[in-house]
Amino acid sequence: MKEKIRIGCGAGFSGDRIEPALILTEKGSLDYLVLECLAERTIALAQKRKLQNPEFGYDVLLEKRLKDLLPLLLQYKTRLVTNMGAANPIVGAKRIIELAKSQNLSIKVAAVIGDDVLDFISGEEHSLENIRPVQSEGKLLSANAYLGVEAILPALASDADIIITGRVADPSLFLAPMIYEFGWGLDQFELLGKGIVLGHLLECAGQLTGGYFADPVSKPIPGLDQLGHPFVDVFPDGRGIISKVEGTGGVISQRIAKEQLLYEVLDPHHYITPDVVADFSTVQFEEIAFDQLQVTGGGGIERPEKYKVSxxxxxxxxxxxxxxxxxxxxxxxxxxxxxxxxxxxxxxxxxxxxxxxxxxxxxxxxxxxxxxxxxxxxxxxxxxxxxxxxxxxxxxxxxxxxxxxxxxxxxxxxxxxxxxxxxxxxxxxxxxxxxxxxxx
Amino acid sequence: MKKLVDIAHSRAGDKGNILVLSLIPFDSKDFDWLVQNITADRVKSHLKGQIKGNVTRYVLPSIHALQFTCEDALAGGVTTSLALDAHGKSLSYALLEMEI
CATH class of the missing domain: 3.30.70.1150 (ACT-like. Chain A, domain 2)
Structure with missing residues (x-):
């Protein structure tokens, strides 16, 4: 078992900048790079593109993001985990293979499928928002389940250089490599909860290094124009140390991490994911060196019985x-x-x-x-x-x-x-x- | 007149039609004051033109932070809202306008 693994997050939403992922891969000594590019609406729009043409429906920026990244991933032996497959992971994987061939690179890509559940939805299911049957809202375009680590782990166990998924819970993109490398059990909910804490902190990329935080009057952040994206060193006990590539803009600090820990969290005691119900209320931060933040605490209890479907x-x-x-x-x-x-x-x-x-x-x-x-x-x-x-x-x-x-x-x-x-x-x-x- | 913005910072997040606002003191010595004074009712009343539903407050002593989960607060939610800022991302600074 490795003593630690390093996971970077090079994109935090579909429209994110491209350069920080290149810098992370070239200078970050990463084991894994995650690109999180899929929101609720993004996947429904992707389903629409796929309906119009079955050769589309993967992330529209896929080629742009990966063109310069592919050779770096191979050179620095960094595995990529990304949800850029959107509504069409298999065709997304094909595009990556074509891109690699055009650069004379030899790679393997695993496309994770199974999140598209439109065929299993009758339309009579009640929505969580207003209890009405989902089909009463309008003509249904898409239904995608938030898959967890169980969908990603078999692909990690293959010799794929790149794992491309559709709808997967965002922090599970980070938790899966931790489970794979450290051999955590799927019922070790305390450890899984800690892993989700780290994944949740990283999944919005620049929001952990000073983006969406900076205020020149009350919370100044240097170098926003060249904002670096974060990485985390994860240890087998679930502890993490967050940092970023030296020389990039932004800051790693407790204040930023506190804002990001609570970002989009409905109940900090019960953060529901397909893998574990995580507890963020016991998380502790400590600035242990310049631009190095240690994350301890956090935990979790058994995962929910059902999958959430968007x-x-x-x-x-x-x-x-x-x-x-x-x-x-x-x-x-x-x-x-x-x-x-x-x-x-x-x-x-x-x-x-x-x-x-x-x-x-x-x-x-x-x-x-x-x-x-x-x-x-x-x-x-x-x-x-x-x-x-x-x-x-x-x-x-x-x-x-x-x-x-x-x-x-x-x-x-x-x-x-x-x-x-x-x-x-x-x-x-x-x-x-x-x-x-x-x-x- | 002092405002919350003078002693605390905040980040806004959304889940459907639910607005989530964190409130974090710059100086952790102000945490107890925030816990005693910035109640869920006070946040709801300050943002009454925005929040139509319940506000739940979570107190997090381990990181000296408060979290407010505000239901029915985003004009239907990001996908169908007619608001210019459909996510409600700018609303952290609406909370920080509160006079204290």
């Missing part, structure tokens, strides 16, 4: 329009413009939302009541059943140029096809994870 459905079209006003009476003119739009189209789009960007678009009204900005931007948004209705919103805002208050400038309009997401639960025995090994 269900995507067609939710219609969102129409938006924006136009700006500045100088004296800017707020009054923008308010008048909003009232005009409401009167013109409220009959067609009943759920219209009207905001003044610069005044009240982000926070509740009460917090900006004493503010008098020099310029504001009217924003009108509405959810519509058809594309035409959604287009009307932006068209009416644009028409304020010549049919609205004085001095309106910089109008823009947008329409987005909306995929909604609800969750439900599925029995474990209905889901059979597997993997396919592809080689150059």
């Amino acid at each position: 269900v995507g459905y067609e939710a219609g079209f969102k129409g938006e329009g924006e136009i700006s006003y500045a100088g004296s009476h800017a707020v009054e003119r923008a308010r008048l413009a909003g009232e005009i739009i409401e009167k013109r189209i409220k009959g067609l789009v009943p759920n219209l939302r009207v905001d003044l960007i610069g005044l009240n678009s982000l926070h509740p009204n009460d917090l900006s009541k004493n503010s008098n900005p020099y310029e504001v931007r009217l924003r009108v948004a509405g959810m519509c059943k058809t594309l035409e209705q959604a287009q009307l919103i932006g068209e009416e805002v644009e028409a304020l140029y010549t049919n609205g208050p004085a001095g309106g400038g910089g109008a823009r309009k947008m329409v987005t096809q909306v995929v909604g997401v609800v969750s439900t639960l599925l029995d474990r025995n209905q889901i059979k994870p597997d993997f396919q090994l592809l080689s150059t």
Whole structure:
């Protein structure tokens, strides 16, 4: 058994920067690199692309992310674990093989499958959000179960250089290599909980090194323009030491780690994953050296009986329009413009939302009541059943140029096809994870 | 008048239509004061235009932090919300506007 393993996180969301993963792999002495690129909505959108063309549906940035990374992964003997397979891990794996061939590299890729459970969903299942049957929300597009380490471990036991998955619980991407290397039992919930703590801390990449934290007045962070992504040295007892590549921007500190430990956590005593219900309340941080943070404590109890399933459905079209006003009476003119739009189209789009960007678009009204900005931007948004209705919103805002208050400038309009997401639960025995090994 | 932003920092996260706000004192000596004064009710009332549901507070002495889990607080949640900031990511600084 190894005395420790080092896992880096080179991407924390689908749109993350590409360079930090290259730096981590080249200079981080990693055993494993994780790229976490899949959100609830991202996979539903990927399912849509796959429906239109079965050769798509994997992460749209896959080729861009891996082109320069592949040779580094082989040179530095770092295994990659990523959920960039999205809705189509097998085709994603094929693309990686093609990319390797074009660079005369020899690799093996394991594609983890089994998370796509649309065929097993009747539509009558109740959603966790509002107890209604999931199909009452709209036409179902996708259903993906959050798989755990059991889906990843067989692929790790193969000689694959790269493991590409679809929907897997984010921290399980990190926990699986720990279990594989240290031989932890799937019923050693205390250890699994500690591993989930480390995975959860790392999974948002730059959010652990000072991104989404920095405030030049109260929480300054140096070198944000070249923000490095984190890695963790994990020990067989579940302890971890978090750090980053020397010379990269950002900071490793307790303060940042505390914010990230609680990020998106509904109940810190019971963080539910497919592998363990982790307890974050006993975690302790200690800054043991410059840019080195030790993580101890944490634990867990038995995993939940069922898998969580994320269900995507067609939710219609969102129409938006924006136009700006500045100088004296800017707020009054923008308010008048909003009232005009409401009167013109409220009959067609009943759920219209009207905001003044610069005044009240982000926070509740009460917090900006004493503010008098020099310029504001009217924003009108509405959810519509058809594309035409959604287009009307932006068209009416644009028409304020010549049919609205004085001095309106910089109008823009947008329409987005909306995929909604609800969750439900599925029995474990209905889901059979597997993997396919592809080689150059 | 002092605000929370003078003594604490916060990060906002979302899960569906649920908003999660952490509250962490810059100086751990202020932790007990936060525990005594920044209750779930006070957070709900401060963000009453935003939070329509229950607020649950978790106290975490091992890292000197508070966590507020706010239900029905994101206009339906990120996928179907009409809000400009559909995740509610900017709302950490709405919490920190609270006068103390």
